[in-house]
Structure formats: structure tokens, C-alpha cells
Amino acid sequence: MNYENTLALCRDFPSLYVKEATKEECERRSQCEFLSEASRKVMGLSVNGEPLMLAMQWGFECGDGWFDLIHRLSVDIAEHAQTYGLHPYASQVKEKFGSLRFHMQFREKVATVIQECGIDPQTGRWANGEVEYLPGVKEIRALLRHAEEASASICEGCGAPGSLITDGWHHVHCAQCEAEYRRKRGVT
Numbered sequence: 001m002n003y004e005n006t007l008a009l010c011r012d013f014p015s016l017y018v019k020e021a022t023k024e025e026c027e028r029r030s031q032c033e034f035l036s037e038a039s040r041k042v043m044g045l046s047v048n049g050e051p052l053m054l055a056m057q058w059g060f061e062c063g064d065g066w067f068d069l070i071h072r073l074s075v076d077i078a079e080h081a082q083t084y085g086l087h088p089y090a091s092q093v094k095e096k097f098g099s100l101r102f103h104m105q106f107r108e109k110v111a112t113v114i115q116e117c118g119i120d121p122q123t124g125r126w127a128n129g130e131v132e133y134l135p136g137v138k139e140i141r142a143l144l145r146h147a148e149e150a151s152a153s154i155c156e157g158c159g160a161p162g163s164l165i166t167d168g169w170h171h172v173h174c175a176q177c178e179a180e181y182r183r184k185r186g187v188t
């Protein structure tokens, strides 16, 4: 994702995409050669008076065509988070096998183990573990799955309707972006 869109998401949703760090830590991170240019450029810029450190190690690892999708998703997550008093943040946002993968964590403990994996002493049978989540966690995770599904028909290049192309690298493109993509790579 480009610099402008990366910065816009961080400034509009700092609780989701920015984590606490010192100016020096941001400076060090901005020199990582494996980081995209956009991510390096935003590191250390100011957000609410604090230096910007991306919460996701590798920034937004997807095309700009998904900016609107991710922005809308972020609005929904922020609303739900406020309603339920939760504090989620993005740990990874990337394209994988053509569609969006949005991994999220919470700043609070959201799961309680109510049944460990193992032999249930009462039945003598193997019991799979069971976890109880705080209210709102499942709802927020459902938003992520919904956006991930939606990404399969949104061109990652420009945001127009697109379809999943599975020859070679999997990706979602509209006809125009796919033609451009093939032309650049000399594929016919």
C-alpha cells in the first residue's frame, strides 16, 4: 500500500494500526531494508502528538485497491470496539492466495479457558478444549472474515470489481489491471 493510504489509515485509526514506541525505536525501524518504502516513510511521523510505529511488523502488505475496503472495515471495528469496551489492534494485514488476510489481537485478555484439552475425568474421553470469549470478540472477528471474503471480488490494484485469477500468483484484478500486470511482465 502506498504512503498516503498507509498514513491515512494510521491517522484515522491509531488504536488499530499504531503501537507505542519511542522516536528512536521508530527511527531504527524506518531503516529496515525489508520494509516497504511507504512503511519506512511513515515511521516516526506524528499521530496525536505521538511517534508513529506501525502495529503490523510489515505494514499494509496489499495493494491500494483494497484501501476503501480496509477503511470501511476499520470504521466497523472501531464502532464495535467502543460498544464492547475492547481494544483490538492489527497484527498483520496482507494479501495471501489472492485475498485479504487481516489478523487481529486485543490489548486485553479476551479469552478464558473453561475446559482444557485432555481426558475428561468424568467421561474418560478425550475432550477438546473450550474457550470463552468476552462479548464482542466474535462479532469483531466476523467483521474480519466478511471483509476477507469481500476482497475476493475487489481488484487489489484499483478497487473496481475484480475476480480471482489463479494462474501463476493468485490475485484479484479487474480486466484492465490484469492486462497491465501481464503487459509489465511480458505475459500474454
Ligand SMILES: [Zn+2]
Binding pocket: 065, 155, 156, 157, 158, 159, 160, 162, 173, 174, 175, 176, 177, 178
Ligand atoms: Zn483494477
